[in-house]
Amino acid sequence: MLCARLVRNVRLQSALWTATQSQRRGCSSENSPSSTMVNRDFLTLKDFKPEEIEQLLWTAKDLKTRIRDNKELFQPLKGKSIAMLFQKKSTRTRLSTEMGMTLLGGHASFLSPDDIHLGVSESIEDTGRVLSRFADLLFGRVYGQSDLDVLAAEATVPVINGLSDQYHPLQILADFVTLQEYYGYLHGLKLAWVGDGNNIVHSLMMGCGKLGMELRVATPKGYEPDGQVIKDATKLSAQSGSTLHLTHDPMEAVYRADVIITDTWVSMGQEEEKLIRLRDFAGYQVNRKMVKEAASDWTFLHCLPRKQEEVTDDIFYDKKSLVWEEAENRKWTVMAVMLHLLMEYKPTILKPKLIRGS
Structure with a gap:
């Protein structure tokens, strides 16, 4: 567990350094991302600052505009992959993530309970260690929030909460x-x-x-x-x-x-x-x-x-x-999360308003 956390800390510090350097080069503005989310886990909104949540909403709208409305081929995650671990059946969560990663140029692999008995045939800790060597992101739709917490503690790549008994961010x-x-x-x-x-x-x-x-x-x-x-x-x-x-x-x-x-x-x-x-x-x-x-x-x-x-x-x-x-926007928002956990991104559209009349 200690080694995994050390690797994650090194990657996060690298991402923070990159963001700091970008600000020093004059890339920071009102319409620029306010903080990095690269290499972080997305387990609950409690862990994210208001401006980071706003950033995810902004990026989701931006991707929707670029890809759906403007028919732009935009594949910044080409060569990247996500391993999806599902204990519960799903329509919107599975398809939005699979199709969203494909639109961004990446590859999604779906693992059902028949494919991987999380914590049964292999411990959650070992699953996190192994899948981190295969994929750039891990995604879990599970029963217990504790399963995601353990997976995130052991994985050396970001973990996304696709649903747990505690949260559905x-x-x-x-x-x-x-x-x-x-x-x-x-x-x-x-x-x-x-x-x-x-x-x-x-x-x-x-x-x-x-x-x-x-x-x-x-x-x-x-x-x-x-x-x-x-x-x-x-x-x-x-x-x-x-x-x-x-x-x-x-x-x-x-x-x-x-x-x-x-x-x-x-x-x-x-x-x-x-x-x-x-x-x-x-x-x-x-x-x-x-x-x-x-x-x-x-x-x-x-x-x-x-x-x-x-x-x-x-x-x-x-x-x-x-x-x-609301159902369609599940795709654009999970795309925004995947994108920000893997790279820095500045949207091309004006930032949507948070406050009325602003």
Whole structure:
């Protein structure tokens, strides 16, 4: 473990030195990257400064403009590779990462539970050491956050959290890009979460706290977010001047909210709890009655796949529902993360606004 960390530290110090030299050469400006993310792990938004999260959102929009809108062939990661370790099945996470790496010129290798029994047939520590010699990035969609933490401690290449039971930071980046595109800013938006206190809302709490968005979280009793996450997010919100409010009343959460967000009530691994959860979440379905309490220009987000009990058809397919843009932006945001963990990058478009009217 010590050797692996020493290698990572040397690489990180090299990246920091390169960034410092670039600033000394006069490359720093308002529209330039503010800090390096090269060779860092992407495990939780808690570990990233507000300006670094803004940078990832900016780069995602830039890549979307260059590659999708302008049809530009842009392959800065040619010759690079990512090893993807999946304990859970996936549609958006797998395809966005595989196709995103391909668009950037690199290669993605998918390893399912049938290919690699993480921590079973081989220890997580040994897996991290071995795969670091094959790939430039490691990507994990796992059950336990601790598995990613161990993998990152042993790997000598950056590790990306594709989902764990504790956090799903890639999803929140996609949400923020989607809202920035729709509203034209982020700071000051009022977001309402209606549902389970799960990994999605944990990352949402971190992201909103970092970027100054008000967040109201409504969960049934017994389904509240993790206590330590609440403490961390409350501190972050105070630092950015925003607020975090927890309640058991979904109507209170959505009152005058700009954005209403929900997710599945029964995550993978919780199937045996389905009947109990459906009973406990009665009254939490996002419907027309609920959105009447929201701001007039409300929007709706859901990370998918969606089930009828979570949101009614008339809301899910409403023109104010941004779920399809949100799903597409999963690709551009994971591309931004992969790019920044492997190299310095300066976007070609103007930086999107964070504050209204700025």
